[in-house]
Amino acid sequence: MNQGSAPRAAAVSPAAAPPRRARPLGGAVAYLLILPAFLLAALIVLWPLATITNISLHDVNRFGQLRGYSGLANFADLWRDPDFIATLWRTAVWTIGVVGGTLILSIPVALVLNRDFYGRGLARIIIMLPWSVSVTMTAVVWRWALNGESGLLNSALRAVGVLDHNVVWLASAATAFPVQIGIGILVSIPFTVTVFLAGLSSVPEDIYEAAALEGASGWQQFRSLTLPMLRPFITLAVVLNVIYVFNSFPIIWVLTQGGPANSTDILVTYLYKLAFRFGQMGQAAGVSIIMFAILLAFTLLYVRLVSRTETPT
Secondary structure, eight states: OHHHHHHHHHHHHHHHSOOOOOOOOOHHHHHHHHHHHHHHHIIIIIHHHHHHHHHHTEEEOTTSOEEEEOTTHHHHHHHHOHHHHHHHHHHHHHHHHHHHHHHHHHHHHHHHHHSOOTTHHHHHHHHHHHHHSOHHHHHHHHHHHTOTTTOHHHHHHHHTTSOSSOOOGGGSHHHHHHHHHHHHHHHHHHHHHHHHHHHHHTSOHHHHHHHHHTTOOHHHHIIIIIHHHHHHHHHHHHHHHHHHHHTOOHHHHHHTTTOSTTTTOOHHHHHHHHHHTSOOHHHHHHHHHHHHHHHHHHHHHHHHHHHHHHSOO
């Protein structure tokens, strides 16, 4: 019996053997694996950052030649410049306006496009069209449309009776800056809707069916189910949109070049003027460092706040 049962035991034992657990990577191996990515990041980010920091601490001529160490003099000159302070506040309004408007409009659009209806594929293509065109080309088209004499916008508004005379939209900051914020929202919606659609596709339908059986209304389902599950995607959209919008150059520059009288400048266009119009390379480098510090502080603060809210108590 023992001899007869031995082969059967041997035949069964391999299948019954527990699966081997993957061994955790050692510390040295893990560091070696991330070393190429770290070196690439250092080459792309840290080296230019160190170079710009060095320039911001020196007196620099318009050709980029360092003429002597000046310490924080470039930063002091910036804070004494009223145009810089006004531009700093305008950049905050621009970023909050574009990112906030994009989120408010993108969530309902994503909810509609997530439903199954006839023509949904065409609707998604139409929503994504602004993403397929460069931002510069979009701004050029809008500059033509906003022309005060023969622009398409004036013609359309006069045709429907909204206006009785042409409006020179880009001649005043009171009209130019809100229009620029609106265009910024338009070009930011496709990416944000894509992010939200990815989040909505991961939400199981069973929970909505269960909530409907319990008598939950559509608003209650959105507030208690959809919004909490979209929170990580909202976080991603906010962080990426803030970084993108904060550094956005084409819309402001193509439409007004920061005018009239620097009244629509944001930090990135103000930086461009300092460097390439006025030849103040040291102050331009100082603006770059300030912009980097603002974005870094925002990203770290926002991620910290979100991680606190998502940590179970």
